[in-house]
Amino acid sequence: MTFLQKDNPYTLQFALVPPQYISRAALTEEIVGDLIKNVPTFRGYFLTGVRGSGKTATMTDISQRITVEPGWISIDIANPESDIIDSLARALYRIPELRSIFIKAKLDFSILGIGVSLEKADMIASDAEDAADIMLSILKKKQKKVLVTIDEVTYGKEISAFSHTMSSYARKGYDIYVLMTGLTNNINKIKNNKSLTFLYRAKEVELPPLNRSAIINDYQSVFGIGRSAAADMADLTKGYAFAFQVLGYLYWKSLSADKTARIEDTMTDYDYYLSEFVYEKIWSETTRKEKDILKALSVASQSPASVSEIKTMCNIESGDLSVYRERLIQKGIIDGSERGYIAFALPRFSEFINSLWK
Numbered sequence: 001m002t003f004l005q006k007d008n009p010y011t012l013q014f015a016l017v018p019p020q021y022i023s024r025a026a027l028t029e030e031i032v033g034d035l036i037k038n039v040p041t042f043r044g045y046f047l048t049g050v051r052g053s054g055k056t057a058t059m060t061d062i063s064q065r066i067t068v069e070p071g072w073i074s075i076d077i078a079n080p081e082s083d084i085i086d087s088l089a090r091a092l093y094r095i096p097e098l099r100s101i102f103i104k105a106k107l108d109f110s111i112l113g114i115g116v117s118l119e120k121a122d123m124i125a126s127d128a129e130d131a132a133d134i135m136l137s138i139l140k141k142k143q144k145k146v147l148v149t150i151d152e153v154t155y156g157k158e159i160s161a162f163s164h165t166m167s168s169y170a171r172k173g174y175d176i177y178v179l180m181t182g183l184t185n186n187i188n189k190i191k192n193n194k195s196l197t198f199l200y201r202a203k204e205v206e207l208p209p210l211n212r213s214a215i216i217n218d219y220q221s222v223f224g225i226g227r228s229a230a231a232d233m234a235d236l237t238k239g240y241a242f243a244f245q246v247l248g249y250l251y252w253k254s255l256s257a258d259k260t261a262r263i264e265d266t267m268t269d270y271d272y273y274l275s276e277f278v279y280e281k282i283w284s285e286t287t288r289k290e291k292d293i294l295k296a297l298s299v300a301s302q303s304p305a306s307v308s309e310i311k312t313m314c315n316i317e318s319g320d321l322s323v324y325r326e327r328l329i330q331k332g333i334i335d336g337s338e339r340g341y342i343a344f345a346l347p348r349f350s351e352f353i354n355s356l357w358k
Contacts (some may be wrong), residue, residue, distance in 0.1 A: 010248035044202030050332025052242030055181035086128035145175040163196040209239025302342035
């Protein structure tokens with residue numbers, strides 16, 4: 001394979017579906033399958049996970065799958081800190097197919113600066129919330145369903161107002177649904193507010209690691225290498241979506257310069273990109289006590305490390321360690337699936353921590 005004659009199929013960019021994309025097929029089918037039911041189990045979904053876990057790409061994949069279903073429309077809210085209902089109304093009106101429906105229905109949305117003012121309009125919107133309500137009532141009659149996607153949501157007045165409005169739409173039977181992404185701690189702040197009934201009842205789904213066999217097959221196919229070599233590469237990623245892209249990107253780049261390049265030659269750059277793009281930010285978002293636990297884990301005598309060893313190294317009580325352990329698991333930094341032991345869930349995070357004190 002002549003790598004110089006082709007574009008690198010892996011990317012370091014966030015917020016898009018990369019050329020070499022490994023879908024979480026089971027998860028995607030589960031959510032799409034629920035949404036397209038006559039009576040979906042959930043009207044809202046949260047996709048959570050650590051930075052770089054592929055939340056945005058998965059949301060985009062689900063959105064693209066939904067839009068091929070008959071009668072479905074997907075609206076992406078670019079800025080969750082803006083007036084979400086206003087953004088929704090404007091986005092709906094911008095779709096040519098829907099605009100023609102609204103015009104034929106003699107709807108006046110001139111208050112928003114969209115459309116024209118009609119002297120004999122059947123309905124005149126008084127504000128953005130009114131406009132969206134009118135639009136959704138018309139779309140329901142036309143058997144149109146709307147999926148609203150919002151990336152990286154955080155708790156704030158706009159999300160709060162949106163949740164209350166969505167509860168109203170649900171009571172009216174409008175066919176509108178929401179798919180959101182966010183860090184676990186941000187989603188918890190939203191769901192812990194029980195007054196936000198709609199979002200409180202939304203289903204939270206944590207993204208699992210990418211399938212190891214799928215990563216192996218991808219690397220085998222792209223690089224033309226044996227299964228054993230591809231498996232070694234897959235293990236270096238630990239199923240972390242961003243690491244899968246970075247390692248593929250760097251190995252492709254190395255082979256473009258030298259056909260005999262080894263995957264080992266990319267490790268310095270691999271560590272750098274993981275640190276620069278994600279790990280430094282993740283580290284900055286941990287508390288001092290969490291950092292102490294992670295430092296201890298990085299120099300523990302074995303991996304996975306026993307909880308008792310970490311407790312001794314940090315001079316911390318079992319109850320307190322359990323609290324911090326659970327927080328770090330929720331943040332996607334450590335894996336606590338083996339009873340009595342913990343390990344890093346992120347690839348080469350131990351090396352990242354140790355490099356901070358070199």
